[in-house]
Amino acid sequence: MLSRVADSLYWTSRYMERTDGILRMLKINYASSQDDINEFSWKPVLRIFSYLEEEEANKLAYESRAALKYLVTSRENPNSVYNIVTRARENARSVQDHITKELWQCLNDFYHTVRDEQLVNLLDREDPVTVLDGLIKQGLLYYGTIDITMARGEGYAFINIGKFIERATQSADILDVKFSNLNYDISTTDTIYWKYLLLSISGYELYLKTYRSGFEAKNVVELIVLNRDFPRSIVYSINQLQRYFERLRGERMADSYQQIEFMIGRLKSKVHYSTVETIMSHGLHKYLNEIKAELHGIGIALNQNYFAYT
Amino acid sequence: MQATELLNNYFVDNLTWDEMYADQSVRDQYSRVVNFLQNLSTEELNKKEEQARRLFMSQGITFTVYSSGEGIEKIFPFDIIPRIITAKEWSHIEAGIKQRLTALNLFLKDVYSNRFIINDGVVPIDMIYSCPHYLREMCNTPVPMDIYVHIAGIDLIRNNDGSFYILEDNLRTPSGVSYMLENREITKRIFPDLLPANNVRSVMEYPTILHRNLLAMSPRQIAHPTIVVLTPGIYNSAYFEHTTLARMMGVELVQGRDLVVDNHKVYMKTTTGLTQVDVIYRRVDDEFLDPLVFNANSMLGVSGLMSAYRMGNVAIVNAPGNGVADDKAIYAFVPAMIRYYLNEEPILKNVPTYQLRNAEQREYVFDNISTMVIKKTNESGGYGMLMGHVAKDEEISVYKEEVMKDPRQFIAQPIISLSSAPCYMGGKLQPRRVDLRPYALNGPGGIEIVPGGLTRVALREGSLVVNSSQGGGSKDTWVLSV
Numbered sequence: 001m002l003s004r005v006a007d008s009l010y011w012t013s014r015y016m017e018r019t020d021g022i023l024r025m026l027k028i029n030y031a032s033s034q035d036d037i038n039e040f041s042w043k044p045v046l047r048i049f050s051y052l053e054e055e056e057a058n059k060l061a062y063e064s065r066a067a068l069k070y071l072v073t074s075r076e077n078p079n080s081v082y083n084i085v086t087r088a089r090e091n092a093r094s095v096q097d098h099i100t101k102e103l104w105q106c107l108n109d110f111y112h113t114v115r116d117e118q119l120v121n122l123l124d125r126e127d128p129v130t131v132l133d134g135l136i137k138q139g140l141l142y143y144g145t146i147d148i149t150m151a152r153g154e155g156y157a158f159i160n161i162g163k164f165i166e167r168a169t170q171s172a173d174i175l176d177v178k179f180s181n182l183n184y185d186i187s188t189t190d191t192i193y194w195k196y197l198l199l200s201i202s203g204y205e206l207y208l209k210t211y212r213s214g215f216e217a218k219n220v221v222e223l224i225v226l227n228r229d230f231p232r233s234i235v236y237s238i239n240q241l242q243r244y245f246e247r248l249r250g251e252r253m254a255d256s257y258q259q260i261e262f263m264i265g266r267l268k269s270k271v272h273y274s275t276v277e278t279i280m281s282h283g284l285h286k287y288l289n290e291i292k293a294e295l296h297g298i299g300i301a302l303n304q305n306y307f308a309y310t
Numbered sequence: 311m312q313a314t315e316l317l318n319n320y321f322v323d324n325l326t327w328d329e330m331y332a333d334q335s336v337r338d339q340y341s342r343v344v345n346f347l348q349n350l351s352t353e354e355l356n357k358k359e360e361q362a363r364r365l366f367m368s369q370g371i372t373f374t375v376y377s378s379g380e381g382i383e384k385i386f387p388f389d390i391i392p393r394i395i396t397a398k399e400w401s402h403i404e405a406g407i408k409q410r411l412t413a414l415n416l417f418l419k420d421v422y423s424n425r426f427i428i429n430d431g432v433v434p435i436d437m438i439y440s441c442p443h444y445l446r447e448m449c450n451t452p453v454p455m456d457i458y459v460h461i462a463g464i465d466l467i468r469n470n471d472g473s474f475y476i477l478e479d480n481l482r483t484p485s486g487v488s489y490m491l492e493n494r495e496i497t498k499r500i501f502p503d504l505l506p507a508n509n510v511r512s513v514m515e516y517p518t519i520l521h522r523n524l525l526a527m528s529p530r531q532i533a534h535p536t537i538v539v540l541t542p543g544i545y546n547s548a549y550f551e552h553t554t555l556a557r558m559m560g561v562e563l564v565q566g567r568d569l570v571v572d573n574h575k576v577y578m579k580t581t582t583g584l585t586q587v588d589v590i591y592r593r594v595d596d597e598f599l600d601p602l603v604f605n606a607n608s609m610l611g612v613s614g615l616m617s618a619y620r621m622g623n624v625a626i627v628n629a630p631g632n633g634v635a636d637d638k639a640i641y642a643f644v645p646a647m648i649r650y651y652l653n654e655e656p657i658l659k660n661v662p663t664y665q666l667r668n669a670e671q672r673e674y675v676f677d678n679i680s681t682m683v684i685k686k687t688n689e690s691g692g693y694g695m696l697m698g699h700v701a702k703d704e705e706i707s708v709y710k711e712e713v714m715k716d717p718r719q720f721i722a723q724p725i726i727s728l729s730s731a732p733c734y735m736g737g738k739l740q741p742r743r744v745d746l747r748p749y750a751l752n753g754p755g756g757i758e759i760v761p762g763g764l765t766r767v768a769l770r771e772g773s774l775v776v777n778s779s780q781g782g783g784s785k786d787t788w789v790l791s792v
Binding site for chain 2: 001002003004006090093094095096097101104105108109112154158248250252253306307
């Protein structure tokens with residue numbers, strides 16, 4: 001497979017994973033904003049998904065519709081759903097012959113949906129949850145189309161590598177921001193705070209089934225970092241990353257392969273041999289930052305070894 | 311409004327051949343389609359038009375116009391009413407194109423090697439050397455199997471007597487074949503059952519034949535040669551076509567930056583290292599192919615490609631330098647080539663062409679400028695043309711000055727009245743001017759022409775310019791089997 005093609009597939013996949021993360025986050029936060037006795041602030045979400053300066057973020061913090069529009073349809077925000085889907089589609093467009101026609105059409109349709117000027121009006125006047133649900137469904141169509149139509153070759157491996165690097169990074173980010181709001185004070189017993197965090201990453205039901213004793217910060221960390229059955233957990237994402245990377249093992253490029261295999265293996269061990277207690281004593285913020293740094297390093301190594309074509 | 315009124319306003323003047331109408335009645339080949347359309351209401355027809363638009367949009371058969379930092383997706387206009395060609399007409403066209411292409415290919419072989427045709431005085435020597443597309447780099451370069459033109463898109467028009475004329479020969483990188491294929495797919499969706507009921511021949515074979523011919527060009531005799539389609543990139547207006555062809559043949563779509571030449575061999579950069587490339591179907595113009603030989607600023611080509619080609623380590627399709635044969639001034643000599651190389655009379659006629667480098671002919675053209683169209687010999691896409699019957703006096707005098715600077719670069723032809731075909735516009739059928747571009751594939755097994763082609767249509771009333779860059783659209787083109 002051409003290096004350029006691998007690069008584009010990887011980034012298409014990362015952008016689409018990010019789109020899904022943003023949309024779910026927005027849906028739940030909007031619901032939360034309707035349920036909050038104190039005034040709900042969008043600042044944590046803006047911190048995770050935009051590059052706004054403190055001052056600009058403050059302006060949007062208490063304006064649900066404006067915050068939603070900034071994060072979904074804004075042309076100026078480089079990380080808006082509009083801009084990410086556009087980039088995903090541009091990447092897919094340059095590798096149309098490597099993805100199935102169905103997948104291309106799915107991305108192309110998604111692109112036309114987010115470009116529709118009606119979308120801004122809907123976010124302004126209608127129920128935002130309906131709008132966000134519609135977009136989330138388009139994303140699900142994307143995942144399903146990959147699953148059902150894409151050949152299990154190298155391209156599929158790069159798509160999944162991108163997806164799980166992005167997902168692990170996102171889960172680490174979300175956890176970090178949510179805890180930094182509490183100054184990493186794990187004694188908080190604000191049930192609603194944890195409930196919405198879990199809902200936003202589809203972990204609420206699993207949490208209820210796993211822990212019977214109500215909401216505790218420690219358990220939330222355990223679920224999001226260490227639960228191997230939770231598809232958005234960091235450990236699950238890293239296991240999948242390793243699984244798909246191993247499919248690139250081949251006769252050629254043995255050095256490149258080994259270098260990255262080592263990096264993924266090291267990261268996997270780090271997470272596998274952690275417990276929630278060691279994480280907390282190490283410092284949650286520090287721990288999450290280390291994981292993010294290692295994921296970032298893997299991304300750079302992939303770029304140097306597999307995507308370099310200039 | 312019932313669509314029986316569809317035809318009430320269909321008006322064709324006596325000076326134009328209409329594909330559907332003759333002597334106030336519908337021609338046989340159109341009768342089934344017209345009957346079918348008359349049973350549809352305007353709402354249904356509008357719905358079909360909308361459905362076609364959506365299909366194009368959703369499949370991304372679009373080109374992007376960039377303005378104010380944001381891309382706008384546009385589709386090439388598609389008219390839902392098919393253009394129909396009878397079996398008899400087709401066999402005439404097919405024979406004519408095969409003959410013409412055979413002669414043109416021999417001509418290319420000849421001008422780049424022995425130059426018999428020049429020495430025998432059939433084509434003047436300065437016509438060749440003054441052509442900007444004549445490449446000295448191709449002289450005595452061996453070309454695999456002496457095939458220069460692998461893919462040709464020869465444009466035909468129909469005069470008011472109903473006979474077909476060759477308008478131009480596109481032998482470099484003719485585009486539009488994906489529209490031949492996609493337009494057919496759209497027709498299948500919007501008019502179910504209509505194609506089989508009319509005995510329309512399939513165009514599906516095109517990518518298969520092309521792939522087979524490309525495989526046969528491989529310099530290495532190996533089981534699985536590497537074939538690539540070389541595209542200028544996603545900003546090229548024909549990018550959709552490049553992806554479609556690569557996908558339909560199951561070959562790699564590459565850009566110049568994906569390729570590298572080492573020791574006169576071409577490789578592509580892959581995730582598992584370098585892979586040697588055997589055949590390049592390039593959609594990049596000669597000028598940009600190799601910055602070491604041609605335009606040094608080109609980012610679209612590959613440094614060293616021409617040396618690899620000359621060493622016979624890679625096949626380039628179409629061969630570089632073909633522009634000397636589809637030059638608009640050389641065009642006038644094609645009938646003479648057919649007689650010279652094949653000892654046959656041309657089956658398809660040429661439009662009479664005046665060389666403006668010839669003072670006598672130039673004077674004649676300037677005196678009769680209102681009945682002439684003047685064209686630049688090396689422009690395509692409908693650029694740089696002067697349509698004498700509509701041009702204003704100032705335009706004409708400016709253009710004349712331009713001509714006098716370098717008369718070799720201009721030719722003139724009498725304005726030919728293109729035939730018209732019915733288009734669905736504003737709830738009724740209206741005649742619009744059309745041309746026809748069939749696609750011929752030339753391989754070791756001979757020349758094959760897929761029964762169909764691209765019908766381009768001038769959507770503005772009375773307009774004779776069908777180029778997509780000048781507001782033209784396209785139609786599905788049916789060749790009937792009986």
